[in-house]
Amino acid sequence: MKRGDSLYKRLLGWLLLPLLVLGSLILIQAWVDAQRTADRAFDRLLEAASLAIAEQVQWQDDRLWLDLPPAALEMLATDAEERVFYSLVDDQGHVITGNAELPADPRQEETSDDTLLYRDIDWQGMTLRQGVRRTRLEEWRIREPFEVRVAHSREGRDALTAELWRANLSGIVIMGSLAVISLLFAIRSALSPLTRLRRAIRARDPRTLAPLELPLPRELAELRDTVNGLLTRMRRVRSNQERFIGDASHQLRTPLAGLSARAELALRQDDPARWKEALVAMQATSARTARLAGQLLSLTRLDNPEYRPDLVPLELNALARQALHDHWGTCHRQGVDLGMETAGSEVWIRGIDWLLAEAIGNLIDNACRYGGRRVTVQVEDKPPRLTVEDDGPGIPAQKRLLMLRPFHRDRDDQEGSGLGLAIVDGIARTHRARLQLSAGHDDHGLRVTLQFTGDTP
Incomplete structure (x- = not known):
């Protein structure tokens, strides 16, 4: 309009x-x-x-x-x-x-x-x-x-x-004027509930997400109910955001407090060996903190409803090979056997290369971090599918959906942030792909599958 x-x-x-x-x-x-x-x-x-x-x-x-x-x-x-x-x-x-x-x-x-x-x-x-x-x-x-x-x-x-027409004209003009005046009053009266609804919305505190309680005609009552439905969804979104901010603050405060404690302890020592030990620990903590901050930024971007990037044609085998190349050194130093099984032909999908690379990286990192000694990245065709499987302890079936929540971890003694699978889930939804968690080979380990739509570029 x-x-x-x-x-x-x-x-x-x-x-x-x-x-x-x-x-x-x-x-x-x-x-x-x-x-x-x-x-x-x-x-x-x-x-x-x-x-x-x-x-x-x-x-x-x-x-x-x-x-x-x-x-x-x-x-x-x-x-x-x-x-x-x-x-x-x-x-x-x-x-x-x-x-x-x-x-x-x-x-x-x-x-x-x-x-x-x-x-x-x-x-x-x-x-x-x-x-x-x-x-x-x-x-x-x-x-x-x-x-x-x-x-x-x-x-x-x-x-x-x-003369006769002028006599009729005066009566017609009077009746027409009365009809127009009645029409003006009728329209204004019919639109008065809409005016009350507009004023009620305008007078509300922007921080208030309580439902509107306003008697309205049936047609406008449907609009009021729709607005109340939107306010309900906004309350859920705000509640999730507040919980996410609280969890993120807690996750960041812990390593930052550890850095401060390490630095304070090192300042009290005169032995250079102790200084080196503290610096190594601080370097490892800062690396984990930097990775956590990056994951938080990725998750925030994926949760933004206005973030709608353009999907371009991508070859899934090439993405998987590049991910293996980027993570092979880290896995080798940890004693993890990282391998790949590619499809017999090219597998084309529509997606965003850096997001899919981050998803594969998170899956490989989770598999290495949580006990996997053998990690396999597999690409399949018909339908296009990417799978990361490990031989670690896996996740019980009743807890698999919970693992997709941010900051949820299966074991509290691990160093992870609980964001890896949540980020992968957001990337899957961005690509309109289906994320599946299941047991690995012989019911051991964890098998994470991203199944894409069959749309060809």
Whole structure:
């Protein structure tokens, strides 16, 4: 959503749009109705005028004769000063009398006598409303047919149409204004629970993760419950972070305190041999502390939900060979036989090389540190799988899941930090791989397997 966009404006726009369309249709209908009303009113005048003229038609001197009273045409004249025309036409179409030769209505053949036909015509540059009455003389001796054609200009009709439309327009505008005002109040009332929810969230202490307790309509109650679910997950995350920070502080404080004690003890000695002994111990402790700090940084990065590195194609055999090359010297000095079994062909996966190298390194280091005399790194295909197996004492089945927790160790007398398998588990989740802990060959030792997805680069 763009900055400055408003749900209130969106609702108002989408609701006003059909309201405006409906209002436009009502205005058009009002105009059409006004025209029809005006036409009906003035058509009645045409009918009355044509009837008055027809009643004055007589037969005299073997021809039709008309003595037109002024009232017959005056009834067509209004304040709009329309122009009024009439003509009397016999059965042969000859104009007997009149002030204009008005055209005939082509529909007259389809009508019976004494029927009045209305139509709009363009005559000599003017738009007229014409009425044509076809009738006969009422004398018993002569039933001569004739037509009375009456027409007048549209000024009066247009004026009446405009007046009627303006009268309707005022009512439509008042009703439309009331509808818009009601719509504004309805939208504001409907959005008021959202405003209360926003204010409740804004007024909260940022350090408070307690659930929101606010009565809301069903649709917003779902949003409130979703926010409360997020707050619950955030409480768990914060609790895990606090526990992790406490454990990390404890793990770092112990070797740092040991360094301080070693240094203080060495300062009290005058024997250089004792100094050397203290320095060697301090060097070993600082190395373990540096490794612990590096593991803590790796674990923190893996636990960051925003850390989403790009996975690139990697060849698993090559990664395993490089890991063996990096750790072979350390294992050899400890008397550990480090070997490798590669797949018969290249095994490609998508991953991050330094993370996988760290995972293999942690597994090899754990195997050497916890009693393994023989450590084997194995790469398999179909599906791609990396396995590190040792012949040490292993881990009981009921404790294997616990070993994936940070700072959890199976034996308190060991020097490890309890982060190795936790880091491997985080790396596996980053690569969408499956981590499995099982017993080694002949139920001896520990077998750790990273099974990757079958996606090819």
